[in-house]
Amino acid sequence: MKIGFIGDLTGDNAAIVIPPRNGAQLAIDEYNAKNPKTKIELVPLDSKADPSTAANLAKTAVTEHKVVGIIGPAFSGESQQVQPILEEAKIPSISPSATRTALADAGASYWHRVVANDDVQGPAAAEFVARAVAPKKAFVIDDKSAYGQGLAQAVQKALEGKAEVQTDSFEATATDFSSTVNKAAAFNPDFIFFGGYYAQGGPLIKQLRDKGVKARFMSGDGALHTQLIEGAGAEQAEGTLLSCPCKIAYAWAEQDENAKKFTETFKSKFSGQLPEIYATEGYDAASGFIKAIEAGNTTPEKINEFLKTVDFAGLGKQVKFTEKGEVADTNVYIYQVKGGSIVSVGNSKDASLS
Structure with missing residues (x-):
């Protein structure tokens, strides 16, 4: 078969x-x-x-x-x-x-x-951020893809009322993020969320850091890959947060x-x-x-x-599975780039940053 x-x-x-x-x-x-x-x-x-x-x-x-x-x-x-x-x-x-x-x-x-789904991951990630990071100004970016927009909008919605929020987006094929980076620099946020994939997430981090934007950077499951670190550079990616309604086996092996x-x-x-x-x-x-x-x-x-x-x-x-085909388990997990590797921080409900 x-x-x-x-x-x-x-x-x-x-x-x-x-x-x-x-x-x-x-x-x-x-x-x-x-x-x-x-x-x-x-x-x-x-x-x-x-x-x-x-x-x-x-x-x-x-x-x-x-x-x-x-x-x-x-x-x-x-x-x-x-x-x-x-x-x-x-x-x-x-x-x-x-x-x-x-x-x-x-x-x-x-x-x-x-x-x-994104309506589970977005709020869970935002609630973790509101509790563990407590940003005052959040800049939310998406790559205009079905995935990126959905996740970014869910995070934006969950952060509104808890932080001042501005947004921007770029095409999923973009390689030059200068317009978005300039807007972020002008807004001067202490937190940035990116809805998109690692192929753009890594270079985006690098261009933000090169511009002097020091805000805590976070993305979702589409960027949760070691190639995000390669694209940004280990030093620039250090501290990056990533959310996922999944357990990455090697990060949980211990x-x-x-x-x-x-x-x-x-x-x-x-x-x-x-x-x-x-x-x-x-x-x-x-x-x-x-x-x-x-x-x-x-x-x-x-x-x-x-x-x-x-x-x-x-x-x-x-x-x-539910009647709609959704998986019934709705746990979301937080990961962080530390020392050039992706490590588990824990369940979004109680995870904390050292």
Whole structure:
């Protein structure tokens, strides 16, 4: 039986899509190694983060590959285009990483995700900031993407009334952020939030620091990758905060035995690569499909019906879906760049900064 994986595997932000693809592959390989009656093949489909390409790949997955399920799409913009295609074809999907809130409001009964949405992450991040950072002036930036705008707007809304807030945005393809940087410098905030991905987040931090903007910088899950540090420079990125409704296995390895074991297994299988963001979500999404197939469900419709009933301890969270396909677990975690590495600060509800 074939399960597709749709996401950006070669584009600018592929580094946050390859980990969930590998996590899914690891789960499937472990399952197949048991020599089950029904084996599973993962079919990777590279969208390059282009929504129209993702839509075409979804059609190909259904008509040519005859998949019984899809892991992904990875990003929110892609998911918006793909969701109605899979709904019409009655193919269940589980996204490991698409967080735009509106995805759950389309009335799709074959759609699921194992990561909490922006309306969960945004307020949780903002409440943490209000408590632990207590900014007086906040500058909120987004990259005009479906994901970036959704998260930035959620943070902006949650911060209003707690701090003076100004906003700005730039195109998702921009490389020169001088206009935004100049506006930030003129506003002189003590806190900056960026809704977007690491490929722009790193250079943005660098350009802000080069301009003399010293405000505490924070971003969400799209920027939670070691390449953010590479793009900014370790010194400039130091202290950067990152939020995610997920547990990054290597950042939790010292506190969680399962995270430690997964990190070691992942590195062993994938040539020393760290299980970066969404690797656990990719593993958990695949595990949902695996449990459905293990239970004897061999058609997309029956797999989808089974997914409505799943309730198991995943690597990063308890995997259980609401009627809208949302994951029931709404914990959000805070991470920080320290000494050139990403470390866990803890649950947003009680995390504090040293």
